[in-house]
Amino acid sequence: MEQVLARLRAAAEATRLRLLAICAECELTVSEITQIIGQSQPRVSRHLKLLCEAGLLVRFREGTWVFYRTPHNSAGADLVRPILDLLPMDDETLSLDRARLDQVKVQREQIATEYFRANAKDWDRIRSxxxxxxxxxxxxxxxxxxxxxxxxxxxxxxxxxxxxxxxxxxxxxxxxxxxxxxxxxxxxxxxxxxxxxxxxxxxxxxxxxxxxxxxxxxxxxxxxxxxxxxxxxxxxxxxxxxxxxxxxxxxxxxxxxxxxxxxxxxxxxxxxxxxxxxxxxxxxxxxxxxxxxxxxxxxxxxxxxxxxxxxxxxxxxxxxx
Known part of the structure; x- marks a missing residue:
């Protein structure tokens, strides 16, 4: 019971609900999250730390980058989805977050496309x-x-x-x-x-x-x-x-x-x-x-x-x- 209450308390804050909403869409770096949320990195990092400690987010390191996403299989995952289902889809702030998230996805796609284009000649030759x-x-x-x-x-x-x-x-x-x-x-x-x-x-x-x-x-x-x-x-x-x-x-x-x-x-x-x-x-x-x-x-x-x-x-x- 206490663990559930702790998770609910961790989620019960506007910025942290926004973080859960965007991290449920895809895994994001801290810099990408600050770009979407529009808050300073130290403030965002504090919120992310609380959500991770509550088991509502997971973090993993990739070189010098750290990514965050909602858990897939855990008690925290079972709680995240019902919480997100309660959020109003037409909320102005959440809508703006989704629009900025789409921009981040486009930027990722552009970077990936450029890398693929630079190496496609070698891959195509091997495939042939x-x-x-x-x-x-x-x-x-x-x-x-x-x-x-x-x-x-x-x-x-x-x-x-x-x-x-x-x-x-x-x-x-x-x-x-x-x-x-x-x-x-x-x-x-x-x-x-x-x-x-x-x-x-x-x-x-x-x-x-x-x-x-x-x-x-x-x-x-x-x-x-x-x-x-x-x-x-x-x-x-x-x-x-x-x-x-x-x-x-x-x-x-x-x-x-x-x-x-x-x-x-x-x-x-x-x-x-x-x-x-x-x-x-x-x-x-x-x-x-x-x-x-x-x-x-x-x-x-x-x-x-x-x-x-x-x-x-x-x-x-x-x-x-």
């Missing part, structure tokens, strides 16, 4: 070497199957396309990437697609900031060939896989295009089935049939494996100890 992405995405959907309705982790999310593809049916989608520039592109994409159940975070694929057994599906889409230690990336991905969950790797079959190593920082020139299968089995995952999508000259393969219910439970329990 393999089968059409639409074919790959259809095969990926088939590989994921009904697990797409649970919690999804996209490791090395890049532009956020995989979250966009699977996010509609997911309970929650999380994308991680080390590049802040790519995370900005992904945020803009998810914002444009209105996928409020999906978010992105800056994180290392070798040290995922999540507890064991958290995700029903973990995907590494065109990421593993950048990895110095691909087997370690698979091992870490398997750690956060829930019992009965599926790990999916989409990457190139072994090839000899040395220019990809020299010009695009590919650490590995694709992978053979034996290597991936060996790494899966080392993590006590049961490999599925490999899906092969031949291209000219690169072949894309989709390797997937399922976490045994009992083994995954034991791994999750061990990680929690």
């Amino acid at each position: 070497l393999h089968v059409d992405e639409a074919v790959v995405e259809k095969a990926l959907l088939d590989a994921v199957g009904n697990l797409a309705g649970g919690r999804i982790l996209d490791v090395g999310t890049g532009t956020g396309r995989i979250l966009e593809l699977l996010g509609r049916t997911a309970e929650e989608g999380v994308g991680v990437d080390m590049s802040r520039e790519m995370l900005a592109v992904a945020r803009a994409r998810l914002q444009r697609a209105d996928l409020s159940n999906c978010l992105v975070r800056q994180a290392d694929m070798y040290q995922l900031p999540y507890p064991g057994g958290m995700f029903d599906t973990v995907i590494l889409h065109q990421v593993l060939h950048f990895a110095e230690k691909p087997e370690a990336a698979i091992d870490e991905a398997s750690r956060v896989l829930a019992p009965g969950g599926r790990l999916v790797v989409v990457d190139f079959a072994s090839h000899d295009r040395e220019e990809l190593r020299e010009e695009h920082a590919h650490r590995r020139l694709g992978f053979d089935d034996t290597a991936i299968s060996t790494w899966f089995r080392a993590c006590e995952l049961a490999p599925d049939d490999v899906i092969s999508l031949p291209g000219k000259p690169l072949t894309v393969r989709i390797w997937s494996a399922k976490a045994d219910m009992e083994t995954a439970k034991q791994k999750t329990h061990k990680a929690a100890e």
